[in-house]
Amino acid sequence: MKRDLPTAPVAACQASCPPADEDLLAECPFAYTEPMPSPAALRLEQPASSRAMQTVIHGRRVLRNILDRRDPRPMVVVGPCSIHDPVAGRDYAQRLKQLADELADSLYLVMRVYFEKPRSCTGWKGLINDPHLDASCRIADGMREARRFLLDVADLGLPAATEVLDPLSPQYLGELLSWAAIGARTAESQIHREIASALPMPIGFKNGTDGGLDAAVNAIVAASRPHSFLGLDASGQVAIVRTQGNRLGHAVLRGGGGKPNYDAASVAQARNALQKAGLVPSIVVDCSHGNSSKDHARQKQVLQDVVTQWQAGEAAIVGVMIESFIEAGNQPLLADPAQLRYGCSITDACVSWSDTETMLREAAQALRQLR
Numbered sequence: 001m002k003r004d005l006p007t008a009p010v011a012a013c014q015a016s017c018p019p020a021d022e023d024l025l026a027e028c029p030f031a032y033t034e035p036m037p038s039p040a041a042l043r044l045e046q047p048a049s050s051r052a053m054q055t056v057i058h059g060r061r062v063l064r065n066i067l068d069r070r071d072p073r074p075m076v077v078v079g080p081c082s083i084h085d086p087v088a089g090r091d092y093a094q095r096l097k098q099l100a101d102e103l104a105d106s107l108y109l110v111m112r113v114y115f116e117k118p119r120s121c122t123g124w125k126g127l128i129n130d131p132h133l134d135a136s137c138r139i140a141d142g143m144r145e146a147r148r149f150l151l152d153v154a155d156l157g158l159p160a161a162t163e164v165l166d167p168l169s170p171q172y173l174g175e176l177l178s179w180a181a182i183g184a185r186t187a188e189s190q191i192h193r194e195i196a197s198a199l200p201m202p203i204g205f206k207n208g209t210d211g212g213l214d215a216a217v218n219a220i221v222a223a224s225r226p227h228s229f230l231g232l233d234a235s236g237q238v239a240i241v242r243t244q245g246n247r248l249g250h251a252v253l254r255g256g257g258g259k260p261n262y263d264a265a266s267v268a269q270a271r272n273a274l275q276k277a278g279l280v281p282s283i284v285v286d287c288s289h290g291n292s293s294k295d296h297a298r299q300k301q302v303l304q305d306v307v308t309q310w311q312a313g314e315a316a317i318v319g320v321m322i323e324s325f326i327e328a329g330n331q332p333l334l335a336d337p338a339q340l341r342y343g344c345s346i347t348d349a350c351v352s353w354s355d356t357e358t359m360l361r362e363a364a365q366a367l368r369q370l371r
């Protein structure tokens with residue numbers, strides 16, 4: 001069967017397929033390539049300030065101390081489901097920095113700065129992939145935009161967290177992150193476990209979309225070991241990457257398979273599974289996704305349940321994740337992005353900024369009373 005090939009792939013294909021025969025052309029790979037600046041080139045173009053690097057390193061150190069139980073505060077990874085409008089994202093970061101300072105005695109706030117969205121099937125794949133929100137997929141622009149955004153967040157003194165999805169992105173952005181997640185759809189992937197073993201920050205591995213824990217537990221063990229794999233060096237050269245293993249892997253319970261898993265019984269089950277695998281049980285509860293049935297308003301109940309578990313002495317829960325933005329809910333991505341509602345998610349629904357403040361102030365107050 002003959003396929004209709006778009007113009008650019010046809011041109012590239014014709015150059016690489018010896019005879020310009022129609023049938024052979026139809027068998028050509030349906031792909032073509034464009035150059036991308038190297039990680040070193042982008043770092044040179046957008047260098048990190050010393051304040052930014054101090055923020056990142058301090059963030060990693062605090063999170064390591066939380067995981068090693070040397071800092072009693074829970075971590076709170078909080079922010080939009082995805083950054084689609086860097087102006088609204090910066091506005092959010094400024095608000096969050098103030099709240100982080102206010103609650104620093106009880107909670108350690110890290111901004112969720114998610115640029116890459118793993119889709120169940122299809123959909124907008126995030127700011128790096130499609131920064132202009134129009135399917136033009138200008139990835140070099142997206143990477144620059146993402147790096148600029150992380151630099152600005154770090155310059156505010158706010159540590160940042162992201163999901164590592166594309167295997168090459170950490171070379172461009174990894175130095176600016178204090179925490180990273182491997183998502184529910186990729187925790188079972190060997191490639192992502194290898195990358196996690198190379199990263200210099202704590203990594204949360206999510207349970208599977210079916211709610212199963214095995215992928216996350218196996219991922220934590222696998223990422224803690226040394227690996228050798230193919231990657232990219234800073235100059236953009238394909239390289240053999242040899243890692244030492246990341247001992248700061250932990251589980252993120254996000255619910256799944258139509259059921260939540262933030263409740264005390266599910267947390268006990270996860271704690272036992274981690275211990276059985278020889279791991280120190282460290283769990284972050286994701287208040288969103290399968291734990292909220294994607295109803296943003298339910299994130300508040302999940303957080304309240306976690307606080308109750310802390311009050312009952314549950315030490316395995318070292319943090320929570322909240323999907324939060326300026327406006328509550330979400331909206332569809334419109335053909336004209338200028339018509340989008342300011343500060344409202346175009347991926348999963350988020351709690352509003354004012355609810356975020358209330359939720360976190362209440363949690364901090366409850367923790368103060370526990371001291």
Ligand SMILES: O=C[C@H](O)[C@H](O)COP(=O)(O)O
Pocket residue numbers: 081117118119120121122123289347348
């Ligand atoms: O966090 C975001 C989404 O849950 C994730 O990207 C999957 O989204 P989808 O099921 O709408 O594709």
Ligand SMILES: C=C(OP(=O)(O)O)C(=O)O
Pocket residue numbers: 081114117118163182183184185206254289
């Ligand atoms: C995609 C996400 O989560 P999960 O991997 O749990 O679906 C996310 O946190 O944005």
